[in-house]
Amino acid sequence: MEAGLTSAMPTSRIAQLENVNVRFGKGSNAFLALDRTNLTVHPGDFVAMVGPSGCGKSTILKLVAGLLRPTEGHVFVAGREVGAERIGIGMAFQNPTMLPWLTIRENIMLPLKIVQPYAATFRRDKRTVFYDRAEGLLAKVGLTGFGDRRPWELSGGMLQRANLCRALVHSPKLLMLDEPFGALDQFTREELWSILQELWMETRPTVFLVTHDLREAAFLASRILVMSARPGRVTEDRQVDLARPRTLETTFQPEFTDLTNDLRRLIVEARQAKEPAQ
Amino acid sequence: MTLSQRSLDHVKSASFIVLLFLAWEVSCVLFGISPIVLPPPSTVISTLIVQMPALWPHILQTLLTTMVGFLLGMVIGVALGAIVGVSRTAYNVAYPLLVGFSSIPKVAVVPIFVLWFGSGTLPAILTALTTCIFPIVVNVATGLATTEPEMEDVLKALGANRSQVFWNVSLPRTMPYFFASLKVAVTLAFVGTVLSETVAANRGIGTVMMMATASFDVPLAFAGLLALALLGILLYAVFAVIEQRICGWANRKQEFAMG
Ligand SMILES: Nc1ncnc2c1ncn2[C@@H]1O[C@H](COP(=O)(O)OP(=O)(O)OP(=O)(O)O)[C@@H](O)[C@H]1O
Ligand SMILES: [Mg+2]
Numbered sequence: 001m002e003a004g005l006t007s008a009m010p011t012s013r014i015a016q017l018e019n020v021n022v023r024f025g026k027g028s029n030a031f032l033a034l035d036r037t038n039l040t041v042h043p044g045d046f047v048a049m050v051g052p053s054g055c056g057k058s059t060i061l062k063l064v065a066g067l068l069r070p071t072e073g074h075v076f077v078a079g080r081e082v083g084a085e086r087i088g089i090g091m092a093f094q095n096p097t098m099l100p101w102l103t104i105r106e107n108i109m110l111p112l113k114i115v116q117p118y119a120a121t122f123r124r125d126k127r128t129v130f131y132d133r134a135e136g137l138l139a140k141v142g143l144t145g146f147g148d149r150r151p152w153e154l155s156g157g158m159l160q161r162a163n164l165c166r167a168l169v170h171s172p173k174l175l176m177l178d179e180p181f182g183a184l185d186q187f188t189r190e191e192l193w194s195i196l197q198e199l200w201m202e203t204r205p206t207v208f209l210v211t212h213d214l215r216e217a218a219f220l221a222s223r224i225l226v227m228s229a230r231p232g233r234v235t236e237d238r239q240v241d242l243a244r245p246r247t248l249e250t251t252f253q254p255e256f257t258d259l260t261n262d263l264r265r266l267i268v269e270a271r272q273a274k275e276p277a278q
Numbered sequence: 279m280t281l282s283q284r285s286l287d288h289v290k291s292a293s294f295i296v297l298l299f300l301a302w303e304v305s306c307v308l309f310g311i312s313p314i315v316l317p318p319p320s321t322v323i324s325t326l327i328v329q330m331p332a333l334w335p336h337i338l339q340t341l342l343t344t345m346v347g348f349l350l351g352m353v354i355g356v357a358l359g360a361i362v363g364v365s366r367t368a369y370n371v372a373y374p375l376l377v378g379f380s381s382i383p384k385v386a387v388v389p390i391f392v393l394w395f396g397s398g399t400l401p402a403i404l405t406a407l408t409t410c411i412f413p414i415v416v417n418v419a420t421g422l423a424t425t426e427p428e429m430e431d432v433l434k435a436l437g438a439n440r441s442q443v444f445w446n447v448s449l450p451r452t453m454p455y456f457f458a459s460l461k462v463a464v465t466l467a468f469v470g471t472v473l474s475e476t477v478a479a480n481r482g483i484g485t486v487m488m489m490a491t492a493s494f495d496v497p498l499a500f501a502g503l504l505a506l507a508l509l510g511i512l513l514y515a516v517f518a519v520i521e522q523r524i525c526g527w528a529n530r531k532q533e534f535a536m537g
Contacts, residue, residue, distance in 0.1 A: 065435040089435040097429040101450045101527045110446065114438045150527065166432075176435065 013076070014173065014206045015041040015064050020073035022059055033059050035231035036073075043173070044204040048211060048221035050263060052271045056232025057210040061176045064208060065089050078173065088115035090172035090205070094182040096163040098151035104162050105147035108134045111170040118170055137165040141195055157188040164192070168199060175200075177209045181216065190248060193219050197245055214260045214267075219246055226263060228270040236266050317497040326501035333486065337505055340471055340482040343399055344513075347406025348467035352460065355411045359418025363452075369423055380412040384470055388477045397478035402471050409470030410463035417459035421452030454528035457521035464513045472506060 022034035034056045041047055049057045062068035063075050066082045066089070075082040088111070098107045112118040112130050122130070138147055141161035151159060160180060167175060181189040197220060200207060211217050217224050218240060226236035240259065242250055250256055299319045305311070306318035313321055326333070362372045384405060391401035425447055433443050475484025483502045490498035522529065 062431070065431070067431050067434055088437050091432045091435040093428045093431070095426070095428050097426050097432065099429070099447065099450070101453075101525070111436050113446065114433065114436045114442055170436075 012042055013040050014043045014045075014078055015039070015208075016074075016076040017060070017063065017070075018074040018076070020063065020070040020075060022056070022063070022068070023071040032231035034063075034070075035233050037232070037234060039225070039234060041206060041208075043206055046200060046207045046209070046220060046222045048209045048217035048224045049227060050211060050214060050217050050224060050267060051227030051232070052229045052267060053212075055227040055229045055270070057227060058178055059232065061091075061178055061208055061210060064174070065091060065176050087174065088170055088172055089174045089176055090167035090170065091176040092160075092163045092167040092178070092180045094179045096151075096156075096159040098154075098159055098162060098166075100151050103148050103150060104143070104154065105131070105134045105138070107151065108137065108147075108162060108165045108169050111166060115170045115172075133169060134165070137169060138162075140199065141165055141192075157184050157192075160184060160188075161192065161195075164196065164199070168203075168205075171203055172205055175205045175207045177207065179210055179212065182212065189213070189216070194245075194247070196220060201244060214263045215251060217263065218242075218256055218259045219251060224263065226266045226270065235270060238263075314494060314496050317500055321497050322500040322504055325497040326504055329498060329501060333483075333501070333505065336481060336483050336486050337509070339399075340468075340475065340484065340506075341509060343402045343475075343482065344406050344464075344467045344471045347403040347471060348410055348464050350403070351407040351409075351411040351463060351467060352414060354407070355414030355459075355463070356418055356456070358411075359415040360422065362415065363419035363422030366423070369419060376412065376415060384409045385473055385477075388474050391474070392478045397480075399479070399481075402474035402479055402482065402484075405474035406467040406470035409473070410467035413459040413462045413466070414456070417455040418452060421455035422448050425451065450525075453525045454521075457517065457525060461514050461517045461521065464517055465510045468506065468510050468513070 017037050017039040020034055020037045021032060023030055024033050025031055037060070039060070049060065051057055059068065063070060064077060064082070066077070069082075078087055090111070098104065099110070102110070109126060109130055112126070112133075113122050118125075118130070125131075135144075135147060138144055141164055143158060143161050143165075146154065146158065146162075151162075154162065160183075163180065167177070181192055184192070193216060200220075207220075209217070209220060221240050224236075224238045224240060225234050226238070227233065228235045238259075242253075242255060242259075303318045303320060306313075306316060317325075358372075362368050362376075387408060388401060388405055391404045395401050395404070425443070429447055430443065433447065438446070471482065472484035472487075475482035476488045477484075479485050483506055487499050487502040490496070490502065
């Protein structure tokens with residue numbers, strides 16, 4: 001039956017969650033983190049997920065990335081049930097986790113060492129093609145000349161730029177971003193929005209972005225999912241049709257502010273809905 | 279800036295040692311302490327130099343015994359640490375055992391080794407091994423077992439298999455733990471060797487010190503202590519240099535964090 005489902009899934013969906021339940025804990029401590037979630041994401045979508053803390057946003061990312069198995073239901077990525085095949089998903093967290101014994105460039109090239117077809121020629125290409133690729137990305141995020149530095153020589157914002165490069169270096173079909181700009185100041189954050197948008201528009205990977213910043217979601221996403229608190233559920237699924245490339249001016253337009261206000265109201269409702277249960 | 283800071287620290291450390299020896303010398307003279315109780319450092323040092331030809335074979339014996347015990351401890355320690363660190367189950371099962379094993383005073387195992395293998399070099403090697411192995415096992419296991427969860431997620435999402443995670447992340451990040459443990463282990467191995475030598479051997483610094491105290495040759499006993507301390511410092515320094523060469527990044531990171 002599963003095989004039938006797999007082959008029947010149209011290729012216009014890169015990721016799909018089918019009646020997914022995720023339960024954590026055992027016995028009396030068990031609780032439902034994600035409740036009968038259905039979600040279909042098309043190639044090239046930029047999906048932002050917002051919602052109260054603990055509602056299961058990171059859990060959805062982990063499901064799609066194959067880091068977590070659903071308790072019930074099915075997760076499909078690129079037409080196959082997750083776990084069947086690795087497709088080299090790019091991932092970036094709030095904590096940049098650059099390896100201190102490598103240079104920034106070596107850190108950025110790490111995925112090329114692991115993901116095929118790059119890994120097969122890594123030894124040969126690391127000084128030529130891959131080197132240029134890393135340099136190109138560094139230039140795009142404004143880190144030209146920092147390739148030979150060590151992670152401890154860079155500021156938090158610079159590390160997060162490098163982190164973006166590492167997540168994108170192997171041109172992944174899927175990019176998972178879990179609050180990547182959460183620890184940055186407002187100005188750096190807005191600058192990185194534009195950079196990320198540019199990178200996305202170039203290669204059009206499918207992006208899942210988890211964020212607490214509603215302006216960030218509205219600025220970057222083509223689709224915003226609002227989730228309710230425990231048990232997590234997608235309560236609102238919104239297309240964002242603002243023209244691209246979006247700029248800081250976009251954020252002052254009434255459509256933009258209306259959208260962020262709507263989102264804020266929805267999340268406040270989602271939070272209030274959980275109070276009596278606690 | 280950090281370099282001059284460090285050489286300044288070296289100067290401070292050296293002058294502290296000199297001051298300590300001076301205070302020792304002065305109090306010996308000032309309070310008229312008998313050299314049978316506490317010989318002044320000048321006597322200790324001259325004894326060490328004068329007796330060097332006689333002491334040398336014993337120093338060599340102790341050094342070799344220590345190194346053999348230490349190298350064996352390193353090999354076995356790394357193997358055990360790898361097993362314990364790679365599997366969570368092994369970690370949970372083996373840890374209490376390791377703690378129990380490490381809390382046994384090593385002086386208590388010497389008679390058992392002697393019972394099994396007779397007196398001499400072999401029990402000394404085994405005592406050195408058992409004394410130094412614990413920090414190596416614990417540090418290697420800790421280094422391997424504690425990869426940042428986010429880093430692990432990034433690699434797994436990329437599709438990395440266990441061996442790729444091991445070579446790219448677990449192994450390099452274990453290196454500083456490993457070398458830190460070697461510095462400690464090599465001095466501990468010394469303690470083990472000398473311990474065994476004082477109980478059951480006819481060669482080695484431990485034996486010399488036993489015989490010296492038995493015949494009230496206190497300056498010679500102190501000369502033995504001094505020789506031990508110097509050897510300990512020497513071996514520690516050797517491993518500190520190797521550590522700095524291989525995983526200097528770990529130190530520089532710290533320096534940066536401290537400003
Ligand atoms: N490994 C785990 N074991 C037990 N409970 C977990 C685990 N991972 C997540 N949870 C729980 O599942 C729920 C959803 O977690 P998740 O990390 O997806 O939340 P989130 O929406 O990302 O929250 P935040 O915005 O604070 O990051 C939370 O209540 C959390 O406590
Ligand atoms: Mg989260």
